[in-house]
Amino acid sequence: MAELILNSDKLTIDCESGQTILDASLKKGIPHAHACGGKAVCSTCRVYIDEGLENVNPRNEKEQKLADSLNFGPEIRLACQTTIYGPVKARRLVLDKIDERIILSEGKSNKPRSLGEVIDASVMFVDIADFTAFSERTPAYDVVHVLNRYFYIAGNIIKKHNGRIVDYYGDGFLAIFGLDHQPNHTKNVVSAGFELQKAIKDFDHEVHDLVNTSFKIRLGAHTGKVIWGSIGIEGMRKEAAIGDTVNFASRIEQANKVLNTDFLISEALFKKFESCCVTNAEYEIDVKGKTGVYKVYSLEYVSPSVLAETV
The missing domain is CATH 3.30.70.1230 (Nucleotide cyclase, GGDEF domain)
Structure with a gap:
């Protein structure tokens, strides 16, 4: 088991071995956005790793491709593709429908944009x-x-x-x-x-x-x-x-x-x-x-x- 603290929700979750952040938060009842169904296509499940980046798995090919297209820094990860192996503190970056619409609109442009x-x-x-x-x-x-x-x-x-x-x-x-x-x-x-x-x-x-x-x-x-x-x-x-x-x-x-x-x-x-x-x-x-x-x-x-x- 690995401890995940979601600062945005003020909750602590025990993640099972091989379980993604998205699966763990959904099972906890958190309304974690995942418009594409967790297929690493839409990025609405993105999280920001505040602490413990060394305790998550490296990006796989699908996540890396999306991260490159959106100019993600190393701290921004897709919850649907990220598993943890030690203590991690993270934040959901898409908290409601407005956030989700903003994120989905990014995919309509072929021009990479800086997220900050x-x-x-x-x-x-x-x-x-x-x-x-x-x-x-x-x-x-x-x-x-x-x-x-x-x-x-x-x-x-x-x-x-x-x-x-x-x-x-x-x-x-x-x-x-x-x-x-x-x-x-x-x-x-x-x-x-x-x-x-x-x-x-x-x-x-x-x-x-x-x-x-x-x-x-x-x-x-x-x-x-x-x-x-x-x-x-x-x-x-x-x-x-x-x-x-x-x-x-x-x-x-x-x-x-x-x-x-x-x-x-x-x-x-x-x-x-x-x-x-x-x-x-x-x-x-x-x-x-x-x-x-x-x-x-x-x-x-x-x-x-x-x-x-x-x-």
Whole structure:
């Protein structure tokens, strides 16, 4: 016998030798979802192994195939295919009909999706200074045309430096570096920031006569742990970056307006380049939702030889 503690149900189950987690929980009277009848097709019986992963059997061929298609981490197992040989603590991940419908909708797409993982990444928010005033006095066609031109230029620069724009909001965007576990994401975010600034200076000259206005961008960057996953319903789903690192990067970008700066980075990012960068100034800012004050740096220069290693 092996002890299974289902944290989601606050129950302890004694599993017989060779018995799957699904069979054991069903016999205990737990309404454990298994839409495909336990054939390793639908994944609605999935569980998360909180403790004791070493006490479960390796994935068989059927489970591995489904796990690969859904980007499951090692802790997410199919209860219908998993047997235990020692103490295990686990959670059912499909608790009701809403959960079941969400899970079943994943199978309608051929595109793998991230179910949620913590990654090391660098985050950059960028927006155009005083764009609201520009949009209010400019014909709609010109506003959209200028934005599309701007996002085209910016998007290609982000892509060049192994980053990805994951969200747009008006005239701003959020870019993430390190999604594929790239070790150089801190250098990439700074390299992209500098190239963006240069490109927007050229962009300003290109569109100035068209719309009779000047453009300047504000950038805020931070590095740390990011929760990365797919959110939303079928047909309106997107990949999203969540967590304190993302929120802090957003606050840093917003601080540019108050401090009259262009490119602010966090202390965590500054420490990556402290010996080879030049800053205009060091500031302390309050951050909504966080206690205390935090140092940020107005970035002017990082040694090209350092940044060239990643481009």
